[in-house]
Amino acid sequence: MHMGAMTRRTALATAVAASLSLALSACSMDQMALPGTSSTSHDAMEAIYKSAPVAKPELILPGWTMETIKKRGKLVVASALDAPLVSQQNPANPQDVDGFDADLAKLLAIYILGKPEVEWVPSTAETREALLSNGTVDVVFGTYTITTKRAQQVSFAGPYFMSGLAVAVKSDNTTIKGAEDLASKNVIVQTGAPSVTRVPEKVPTAKLMPFATTPGSVQALVQGRGDAFVQDYVLLASQSSTNKDIKVVGAPFTEEPYGVGLKHGDAEFKTFVNTWLSTMQEQGIWSKVWKNTLGTVGDTPMPTPPAIGSVPGS
Amino acid sequence: MTMLILVTAGIGSIALGAIVTVARISPLQVLRSAAFLYVQFFVNVPLLALLILAVFALPAAGFILPLVPTIIIVLAVYEAAYVSEALRSGVNTVPQGQIEAARALGLTFGKSLRWVIVPQAFRSVIQPLGNIMIALVMNTSLAAVVGVIELTAHVNKINFDYAQPVLLYTTGGLIYMAIALTIGLLTGRLERKLVIAR
CATH class of the missing domain: 3.40.190.10 (Periplasmic binding protein-like II)
Structure with missing residues (x-):
């Protein structure tokens, strides 16, 4: 009885550990493939x-x-x-x-x-x-x-x-061509990035969705949780150069x-x-x-x- | 938004927790094992990992829900594991004799649960359930990481503009404290009202 419980627990722990380590290694693989680190x-x-x-x-x-x-x-x-x-x-x-x-x-x-x-x-x-x-x-x-x-x-x-901040959308999006098209759209921003305050200044009706990290924000955009991702144009250029699912539209709209x-x-x-x-x-x-x-x-x-x-x- | 998440996830977790508890004490081995695995899984995986999995991994598998419902569901199933552990200890306070008496009176397993075991189990664990709800208040702040503007995300936003972290996060902390203290006071009152004299 005692042994049985132990084995079950161990099996569970192994399964959880295996799936977690898979997830973790997937993360570090992403990091390795980043540009500029060659x-x-x-x-x-x-x-x-x-x-x-x-x-x-x-x-x-x-x-x-x-x-x-x-x-x-x-x-x-x-x-x-x-x-x-x-x-x-x-x-x-x-x-x-x-x-x-x-x-x-x-x-x-x-x-x-x-x-x-x-x-x-x-x-x-x-x-x-x-x-x-x-x-x-x-x-x-x-x-x-x-x-x-x-x-x-x-x-x-x-x-x-x-x-300056620029707008990124999914590659198949043709309706958003720049910051002026963001009215009443769901706009992904990154916590602690200038977009948190600049987007409401520029487009008061935009609904903000703050994600903690850049990869998380890009993922949310690709999955269609938001209509656009507003971030530093240089960072967006870097993301869209490695990720064909997103594109940058329009010129930077802030300094x-x-x-x-x-x-x-x-x-x-x-x-x-x-x-x-x-x-x-x-x-x-x-x-x-x-x-x-x-x-x-x-x-x-x-x-x-x-x-x-x-x-x-x- | 914090209150909306708190109330819906709180009610959901208590309801789901009660179901898991019933499964854990049911006469069927399959249900007991499933409930055991459920509790072990959610007690042993960090909430943040669950939230990130639910927000980013589930859509990849074809399930996509808006963010707020996703977070409410994750918090409810997560806290339900703790609720069920508290309730199970409540069930253990119901004297064995009462359960036997209920069966002897001809009540089925379902009826003895409904009329004898669950009401007494709930009454004896009001304070522990209150503590789980307080933990839930704190856990709602993790929603800020995955795109929901609740209390913590609001504080982040204001701080980004005013650069006054100490003042702003202290204020945010005091608001969480006020919510937690209210829950503590309410459960204390409720317990005194409903306590079973034995």
Whole structure:
């Protein structure tokens, strides 16, 4: 009797474990096949790191944030870690994070420390401000849109990239041609992405369906749970380049200036990061990083880097 | 939306939980085993995994329901496993002699369940059922992950705009607490009213 119960339980546990591990391995396979993580792009980045500039010692004075980081020997960066081509963590090696934002963060680490030594802290839209204000991380580097409301809580260096939201629909959809066709439609957005607030501003009658992750949002769109998915145009280009079931329609309908989040009121560090960003643009490193990451998908022409301090809140 | 999910999933889970309990104490071995497997499955698989499976995997297999009903059904079948465990312990408080007496009076298994066992079982587990409903309040927040705008998703949205996580999530937490405390008070009252004097 006792043995019988044990065997039944074990059999059940085995079945559940088997199905779960199947599901899990399916997930990691998806991650492996993402663009921008190939070894060639890795080699190209290594070359960029070797030639990357390092700050002169007079820029790092005692008592400043930069000196604390230098003494510690690593830069602590908060980022989403699940955004292909922007900041994507390798599931097999958590220290290996690639993408436009991640590579820029490593270049900032080189600028301060002379080596790309970064400790990655996963962040979400709910935790970014707290991570900065309590000093858990030095910078937030991950599709962090500069807004005047946020600028009351944190300081922003940059902007370092001008993005915008675009609309993706299922490939066989011919009725939605852009943001203006979203009235009273079910619109999928990603929790913590700018679309959460921008879609209601642009189309007040749209019904929002927030999903937690980009793959989840794309899946929901493909399954027809929503009529459209509104997300950063670069991320959508990346998704539609690997997934033939969806397509991007219309041009980006907002401007999202991405900035580097810093502790509120740290003026020296802000000037320092802005100087570094200008150097990246002047030496053409910004363009090289873009070409290596966001520039690998779609046929988006190379954008011009935005002027530092050009948006309200920066 | 949180209240809608809570009330419908709560009623569904108690009804379904009662059926599972009856199956677990039925004279038929097949029903008993099925109910045992049901409870073991839902007690041992995380709710978030179930929600994600129901929202993304079931449509791939051809079943597609709108999001809110999907979430209500998943929460109801999940909590029903816990409800049935609580009810089963309630059934065990009904003295064996009463069941024998009911059968001796000529009541069938169904009738003795309906008139003798279930009413007493429910009365003795009001407080544990209340605790399961409180757990359900907290679990409704997981719906925010899969596209339903309930309380937590609202807080996420406001926070995205105002960047005030500590203030906003504390407020959200207080609202959940108020709902949970109300359920606790109600079940406490209900229990005092219905308690069986033995």
